[in-house]
Amino acid sequence: MNPKRVRVLQNGIDRKGPVIYWMSRDQRAEDNWALIYGIEEATRQKVPLGVVFCLIDDFLGATRRQFDFMLRGLRQTFEVLADYKIPCFFLQGNPIDVLPHFIETTQASLLITDFDPLRIKRHWKDQLMEKCPIAIHEVDAHNIVPVWIASPKQEYGAYTIRPKISRLLPEFLDEFPTIQTNDFHQSWQSQSINWDDVLRHCPGDTSILPVTQFIPGSKNALQQLHQFLKEKLELYDSQRNDPNADGQSNLSPFLHFGHISAQRIALDVQKASIAKDKKTAFLEEVVVRRELSDNFCWYNLDYDRFSGFPNWARATLNHHRSDRREYLYSQEEFELAQTHDPLWNAAQKEMVYTGKMHGYMRMYWAKKILEWSETPEEALQIAIYLNDRYELDGRDPNGYTGIAWSIGGIHDRAWAERPVFGKVRYMSYRGARSKFDVDQYISKYEAEENRGREE
Ligand code: FAD
Numbered sequence: 001m002n003p004k005r006v007r008v009l010q011n012g013i014d015r016k017g018p019v020i021y022w023m024s025r026d027q028r029a030e031d032n033w034a035l036i037y038g039i040e041e042a043t044r045q046k047v048p049l050g051v052v053f054c055l056i057d058d059f060l061g062a063t064r065r066q067f068d069f070m071l072r073g074l075r076q077t078f079e080v081l082a083d084y085k086i087p088c089f090f091l092q093g094n095p096i097d098v099l100p101h102f103i104e105t106t107q108a109s110l111l112i113t114d115f116d117p118l119r120i121k122r123h124w125k126d127q128l129m130e131k132c133p134i135a136i137h138e139v140d141a142h143n144i145v146p147v148w149i150a151s152p153k154q155e156y157g158a159y160t161i162r163p164k165i166s167r168l169l170p171e172f173l174d175e176f177p178t179i180q181t182n183d184f185h186q187s188w189q190s191q192s193i194n195w196d197d198v199l200r201h202c203p204g205d206t207s208i209l210p211v212t213q214f215i216p217g218s219k220n221a222l223q224q225l226h227q228f229l230k231e232k233l234e235l236y237d238s239q240r241n242d243p244n245a246d247g248q249s250n251l252s253p254f255l256h257f258g259h260i261s262a263q264r265i266a267l268d269v270q271k272a273s274i275a276k277d278k279k280t281a282f283l284e285e286v287v288v289r290r291e292l293s294d295n296f297c298w299y300n301l302d303y304d305r306f307s308g309f310p311n312w313a314r315a316t317l318n319h320h321r322s323d324r325r326e327y328l329y330s331q332e333e334f335e336l337a338q339t340h341d342p343l344w345n346a347a348q349k350e351m352v353y354t355g356k357m358h359g360y361m362r363m364y365w366a367k368k369i370l371e372w373s374e375t376p377e378e379a380l381q382i383a384i385y386l387n388d389r390y391e392l393d394g395r396d397p398n399g400y401t402g403i404a405w406s407i408g409g410i411h412d413r414a415w416a417e418r419p420v421f422g423k424v425r426y427m428s429y430r431g432a433r434s435k436f437d438v439d440q441y442i443s444k445y446e447a448e449e450n451r452g453r454e455e
């Protein structure tokens with residue numbers, strides 16, 4: 001595989017132990033560069049390869065809804081790895097606490113980790129480098145073009161990163177090799193995991209229930225992709241901003257947990273037998289926009305803070321800090337969808353009841369939180385809290401970036417100045433009405449709320 005996908009985080013002591021892939025962001029067996037690299041290294045060193053996952057019981061406020069989805073998908077991944085005779089290990093606890101011990105008992109020679117720009121993951125890896133004397137290598141298994149190859153700095157917007165990614169796609173949008181199991185790791189006995197037990201003790205606030213509309217795991221993710229390519233890709237550009245049309249791919253929960261690879265999606269879109277111009281809009285989102293989010297979170301440590309906004313946006317929001325807010329709501333009023341705006345309330349209900357708010361509504365939803373909060377900082381905090389509590393795809397670089405775009409003008413430009421927003425792009429109820437049937441969307445989620453109440 002292309003060695004540019006790998007970064008050496010630290011060299012280590014020389015010993016002949018197994019190679020360990022610490023799976024975290026990319027929780028899949030197929031199309032996973034971190035796993036492929038692990039097999040290559042284990043084969044080269046003639047040692048076993050093992051996969052380890054560390055379950056923590058509090059991850060950025062994740063609830064039962066997200067943990068349940070993740071663990072059901074992970075169970076499937078471990079079953080596929082078992083078919084390849086790759087031993088799997090499931091640890092419970094913070095990786096900083098449980099991994100060093102696992103590395104020492106197994107006398108591992110190399111730890112492989114999958115890339116993730118979130119601060120919590122950087123912290124985990126910094127701590128592990130302190131505590132573990134062995135070699136630690138990082139593989140970007142999430143992006144088609146590895147973040148550190150696409151650009152050495154924070155990009156201004158899609159228009160600046162797009163040419164850089166496009167130029168590199170011929171090199172990095174390559175087919176995945178099939179998994180060649182080596183006979184060295186068959187000597188290493190997999191831990192037997194009682195998944196019914198794991199799921200029974202699933203962490204997370206049980207007041208946010210698992211959703212039924214998404215079936216977790218790589219198998220269903222691939223089915224969902226192929227159904228999207230067959231039935232919806234052609235209409236994607238025309239329908240994707242209509243919250244009443246089910247025009248999106250609905251792949252974000254699977255991308256977030258790594259049940260499917262964005263590279264697999266892009267490769268299969270390229271193969272789809274439809275006109276090339278019908279693919280552009282979707283590839284723009286799933287390649288350029290998604291990889292721009294990782295670029296933002298990687299190069300801007302303040303990706304979820306007011307201080308992470310561009311200077312022009314901070315200046316204009318500061319200038320309008322004391323503007324009168326026509327409406328003001330608390331986090332709880334937002335959470336309970338108790339604003340004066342039935343469209344905003346419907347979007348909140350869509351997220352609460354289905355676990356996935358429509359992409360167009362997410363922009364409107366976040367911008368109205370800015371409009372109806374005391375300060376931009378409070379708006380940011382409320383938007384992140386609600387997004388990460390209810391969205392299946394929450395706690396993701398796409399989310400922090402989407403919210404920073406909506407509230408802080410990240411990857412956007414200045415617009416006509418107005419109260420509260422200053423020059424940050426404004427979105428209005430009237431604007432929404434001109435784009436889609438707002439009443440249909442509102443009534444749909446009123447019905448959903450009544451149904452939710454009956455259950
Ligand atoms: P599709 O339209 O089918 O797009 C396919 C894929 O392209 C998505 O899964 C995603 O990986 C990528 N993509 C699409 N739109 C964007 C975008 N604007 N930015 C980055 N990548 C994009 N996305 C999340 O994954 N998690 C979140 O928590 C999240 N929160 C958001 C909050 C706000 C305020 C905004 C404005 C956007 C947010 N997004 C988030 C981005 C986007 O709305 C979702 O990725 C998309 O709606 C997911 O649905 P889909 O997979 O059906 O999208």
Ligand code: FO1
Pocket residue numbers: 023024025026054055056057059062066067070116117118256257393394395396397
């Ligand atoms: N990653 C882990 O390595 N261990 C976990 O227990 C874990 C829980 C978790 C819960 C919800 C969620 O949305 C993500 C979670 N992740 C966990 C991280 C996830 O795999 C992704 O790496 C990041 O959230 C995306 O950058």
